[in-house]
Amino acid sequence: MSTVIDLSIVHRGAPGGEPLLRADNLVAGYLPGVNILQGCSLVLHPGELVGIIGPNGAGKSTLLKALFGLVNVRSGTLTLDGEDITNLRADVLVRRGVGFVPQTNNVFPTLTIEENLQMGVYQTPAVFKERLEVVLDLFPELTKRRKQAAGALSGGERQMVAMARALMPEPSVLLLDEPSAGLSPVRQDEAFLRTRRINRAGVSVVIVEQNARRCLQICDRAYVLDQGRNAYSGPGRELMNDPKVIELYLGTLATDVDAARATADGDGDSHPTDAKDA
């Protein structure tokens, strides 16, 4: 397992500088009288990659939706670049450079892939051609099916379309809700790396993930959400090794399996060269 940690990445985004996106004590919910977020806070500095993890139903998606104006914020404040954006309409936020990939229902099923991507740059149609090339380059398997309706795609393919759509407009803040779910392992790795690369290119990212290890590996800082409240926060690596976090949220499966595999293999060699029967 690689242990290279470049600390310069972790605190990129100048702590102490003005946060780009800031949520303070958000209270939000769907049904009247039921608050899902019960005082959640989040800070995103320019150029930062922030991860959010937590158990199912913790309110992670709700938090992203609240940031994006899709869930009514009942109290608390929300600022982007110092300006109040509480309960602003989504399309206004898009114009201000915020992009969002929802967790479910994240494609337009009857539109073709290309049309889906076109919707991504709805507000700036001029750049469509140029961006399309860039994005299709990122997801080459979408190229040959450009004219196919997104509704007919497999789960993983949809996920790619969803991600691609969000990347079309070159946002300055990107909110990703479980972008890796349903992707094959190599595609997952790619997705995470791509996220990092995008982030490196200057996009500030908030990423919600259940593939928590991966998420913590790539992010500068992370929040652990539980029952609508911040439970833990800190640099990704710290959280990843925090026994409490491991016990409650990460589990030990990956390490167990890896350990078991290591034992079975006898040595650390993960490049078996014998089996080739396919």
Add this chain to the structure above:
Amino acid sequence: MSADPQLAGSHALPEVAEARAALAALDQVPGVAKPDPMLVADGVQRTFGGVHAVDVAHLEVQRHVITALIGPNGAGKTTFFNLMTGFDKPDSGHWTFDGVSLAGVPASRVSRSGMVRTFQLTKALSRMTVLENMRLGAGSQPGERMLTALVRPLWVAREREITDKAMDLLARFKLDTKKDDFAGSLSGGQRKLLEMARALMSDPKLVMLDEPMAGVNPALTQSLLGHIIELRDEGTTVLFVEHDMHMVRHISDWVVVMAQGKVVAEGPPKQVMDDQAVIDAYLGAHHDTDLGDDSLLDEGGRIDAEADAESEAELEEPK
């Protein structure tokens, strides 16, 4: 053969242990015959506008074991599930479940015969409570017949059993506190959990899970795997699609790899995952590399090379 000996449940039924052991003797070639197949598919084909989504020449799923079905995105795994369970009709091919031919049998009959599936894109019954969702999963409730439904005493006893069982499963899936909420108000991961729990309500002979753990919290996944193993040990056959390799390695007894609609490899998890072709096409050699490694970010880095390899493999592999 077991991926992990410690997980071979001590209270497993003898036939389960036997079935798992029998796998060790098998050739690791696609379409290999199993000693005691539960599901046998032959020449099943499905095309969408010229694209062969599924083109399975022969596949057998061993009874009493956990079989994982893996493969790149768009390999045809979900479509294969749809075909087997009667939600889609193949262009050609036939298949048997537990010795009975199921070709052309409607989905509900397939399910009643003991083969229950879950959906990758969840189908929660939104305006019913979680508990009602669960109850609906149960079979042989006489109250589901219209006339008996009118006479309460005829079905309350069974209803009580069903409820108990549902509560039991809900607790296991950490959904018990949500039992009176509408399923439509669940989070994405909770829906996955409900979907799986609901499928288990009817004590299926073969349960087919389509990416059950995608979006489920890792800690919870871990505890649920124990449950799946328990199920197997009690005699249920499990076939699941999953992209989480830790999980595949942890619980599966046998792995089937699909690519571009075809079965391209089969075998015990360790062997399959060490298969270079599978690694190239699907896993990526370093899927357990720390992605925080900055060297990976350079264009043309290792991962990119693998991704390209996958794309190419996809194009070339099946003949």
Add this chain to the structure above:
Amino acid sequence: MDFGSLFTNVVAEMIGPTAIAYALAAIGLNIHFGLTGLINMGQAGFMLLGAYGFAISTIAGWPVWAAVLVAIAAAVVFALLLGIPTLKLRGDYLAIVTIAAAEIIRIVGRSTSLSSFTGGSNGLLGNSFKESFSGASPFPDGRFSLGPFTYSMNDSNSWWLRIVGWALVALACLLVYLLMRSPWGRVLKGIREDEDAVRSLGKNVYGYKLQALVTGGVLGALGGIVFTLASSVQPDSLGRPVTFNTWTILLLGGAATVFGPVLGSLLFWGALILVRGLLRGLVPETILSTQQVEQAGWVLVGITLMLLIVFRPQGLLGDKKELAINVR
């Protein structure tokens, strides 16, 4: 303005055969839509078939009970004919097919080709089929007054019809109550939400939908009988507006509730009389002529209806929580 008689008229309408007939039809529709999610836009077709079935067999000399059975059988056959091929259609497609099927029944019923049975556009006269029903009454003939309400004991639009009608409504409510809380009702509700999910759980979705369609249709046919026993069989009188009214009643009262359809029917017809009566009484002739008042009355009824849905979208008895779950 005479509020006393207006009040009497309103109450009379609320307990009258029209309200009963629509309540029955709406209960049937509730089984279709409220419980199963079937968008049946052809409930009037079931009512018309019930009316024809009852009247034609009575005219042919069959006793009341047999005529009712014929009406029920007609509804069952229609439900099967309609359902077997079309129940695999999804939502809005089913809606248009049912509305079309009901319209076809009406057009065929009023066409000249079947006029020896249906009377064509003449319909079937009340006195040709009402007698056997009034004859079955245990009450003495004559007119009877209860407070301000005077009706004949047994003849057309009688106390006897009201008693039988409300008894039917009560029975239908009981039926829905029992079914709704049973596992059978649960399966229907599941189908309403997502039939594929229910299918994957081993339920014969098709069969359940058919059962629901038949049951609701039979209730519609009974409603049709009650309706014709207070009027006559006129194909045009059981056309599209009747279906629309039934839907309105159902949603007004609250879909997927036991008493919603009944309450909806009472209020719909009561409100109709009230609104038009008030307008007639309160608007001086110099502003609107009597004729214009009737037309303006309808405008008001339409607006009232919209306002009711706007301010109480779940219906009077419905569950607001269900509404909050956005299905679309």
Add this chain to the structure above:
Amino acid sequence: MPVQVIAPPGAHVRRRLVLLVLALLTALALPLLASGVAPARADSAGPCTPAADVACIGGTIRTAAGDPAVGVVLTIEGSGDPITATTDDTGRWSAQVPEAGEYTVTLDVATLPAGESPRDGTTTRTVTAELGKTKGALFPLGAAGAGGGATSGATPTASASTDDSASADASAAATVPPGSATDETGSGETGGAGTNRVLQLILAGIIFGTLLALAAVGANLIYGTTGLSNFAHGDLVTLGGLIAFASVQWWHLPVGVAILVAVVAGGAAGWLLNAGIFAPLRRKRIGITQQMIVTIGLALALLSTYMLFFGANPLPIVRTISTRLTIGPVQISEQSLWSLLIAGVVLGAVAWILQGTRVGRATRAVADNPALAAASGIKVESIIRGVWITAGALAALGGVLVGLYLSTIRFNTGSALLLLMFAAITLGGLGSPLGGLIGALIIGLVVELSTLVLPNDMRYASALVILIVVLLVRPQGILGRAERIG
């Protein structure tokens, strides 16, 4: 007037006298008739006028070509002496009989114009005369040998197009180029005034279908973007027609301007409905079925409002009646031609906008997934608003054109068409505008062509049957897409 008094040799003096009297009377009556205003006096209608104590028998005899047969002699026998009557210059004859009862009328074949003979060979008819009434007896003429067709001509499609067909009158021929009026003889499928019936029906079907498509496309758009089945859409169609009517007949605007006014009014109505009713409903997250019921209430309110302001009569948008042009084997009125053209162009434009432009795709995106559309920066509400405005405007345009095509508009024209509109868009595949056009054309053709085999009052039922049959084969409609499961 071709007066041909054929007096056979040895004619009675008395007959001459009768003729004379008749001629005199006719001469008196003619100017009055010609002026077109029949006098309000009872005795001027003819020689015999029925009264409480007078019974008449009479008729008119025309040659096969439709001209009056003048001077034909008939004998009426019954109680009392036989009476003779002779046809006047208009071919009319009448006789006063002494009392009620049965009389036999015999045609004197010899007095018929040359070449004419009774079509069915009958020369006598029995008539029961009644006091205070004129009873008729007919002696249709036809060239010998060509007869028979008309006597069995009670069957309509077997067509009475024997030689008497030219009697279809002069004015019909006047609008049709000469020649076409003669070539129809004997051909079973010739239509009115020399047109091919099947082709004519197909043309009618296409026009009706196209107009239906135009009227319906707005409903399809609204369904496509919001999932709402708008039962008030028919009333938006009516609105267009009524506004056009008011513009032309009340405000005396030219038709072209009237169309514009109607379209603007329709768009405004669409905007108003969205802003006033449906946007708030969506904001309150009110279910689609509830919204549908709101449209039912709205339809009721609109319908009654129209009746309040426009009454229940059918209203002509333009009062003039343009006769039909003949183009090849078919006839079409200029109004219909224009309607067809406008509708075609507008439908094409709509299809192009939906398929080929960003905004069009955005409407489909909103339909698919409003939340994601918002997340993509689409202003969902303004798209929906635009759709409502467009739908209203298109419905209004459809209403005007339908009104012009059907020649009148009534308070319920649109709501009567509503079911057909829904049938058309469902048939095509809900939410697919091109499918809607195809569906509408199918409906139009079925409605018109079904009259070839089915009773007239079943034409709409047959269209609905086709709808059901097609949906059985393709449950998602003709152009709809099947959903993926799983």
Add this chain to the structure above:
Amino acid sequence: ACSSGGGDSESTAGSDGTSAGGSGEGGQLHFGTFLPVTGSLAQLGPPEIAGVKLAIDEINSAGGVFGSDIELTETDSSDADNAAVGIAAAQELINADVQVVIGAASSSVTKNVVDDITGAGIVQISPANTDTSLSGYSDFYFRTAPPDTVQGDVLGNLIVGDGASNVAVLVFNESYGISLRDVVQGVVEDAGGAITYGNAGQEFDPTETNFGTIVSDALATQPDAVVILTFTTQTPTIVRELAAQGWDMSKTYFVDGNLQNFGTEGETGFPAGTLTGAQGTLPGAFPAQEFQDRMKGIDPDLKDFSYGPESYDATMLAALAALKGGEATGEAIQANMAAVSGADGGTECTGWEECSGLIEDGEDIAYQAVSGVGPFNEANDPSSAFIGVYQFGEDNTYTFVRSEEGEVPAS
């Protein structure tokens, strides 16, 4: 308050209380209209209502009946599509204790309520129902509409007399159209002619608006004459279509349901000369102009007078019957309807003043109907009717030509 006595129509036991309590000797008369104000037949309502109101106006201004004015309750019968509205309106009238209901216009609507109304001992008089199956439906059901047999007969002979042997009938599928068509068909075929279009199976829907094909199909049969048997809801559209397809309108025939002074202006107008020479039949013995002017006095907006005279007559007959019976009860009116209509002979009289005077003098009367219908027969139908023949001029208005009287064959 319970009175479940014998319910047969002769018994007046239940109504004794009412008749004694009224002012004057006989109590107050209370009439109800049950006529279409909304719905697809709404255009038939205004002339009918005006007819009723005219009669009541005339009666009341002459002092009313039994010393008090006739009270009028107006309700909306709507159309068959909205049957529940009509049923509710009928109940309303029954609850209001009217003795006479004038209506409905449509036979279908009548059938929906006739059992209720007549069952409550109320006299129902329809000014427009022509459906033969309603003949003798109830002792309490009357109508003043001329039976189709009379009008159809005159119309048929008019057509035949004009020499038309091939007749196309544009007829809608409603009992009104169909029964008239049947009579016309009989007459034409008896005379040796043929119905080339409009036979059974060729009726069109009463809601039809698309007449292009129907008209061209009809004209394709090369008719000598075209008869339009529809209400005014469809007629203008048909006329336009006929004219557009080049039909010589002088060979067109109208009936009472659609004969209308279309004129050349306004909503109903056609271009001048469109209808020149077309003819129509309209029940009524007298040139109607004077009466129409009186109706306009009630409703100045009236353009169409269909069934106005019949409604007037219905009201008059009911009031006279009440006067003759000496009490304001349905039973009394029912018992005397035939008598005042002249079924048993009596002095002929017109108008309220003359007729009521005669009754008060104890004489038997025979009311001379404005609509030209004769006394009621045993089936409570008019036993005869005068049918006027009218012809259109250049200005699309009709003028009187002559009239014929016809007996209703005893059924």
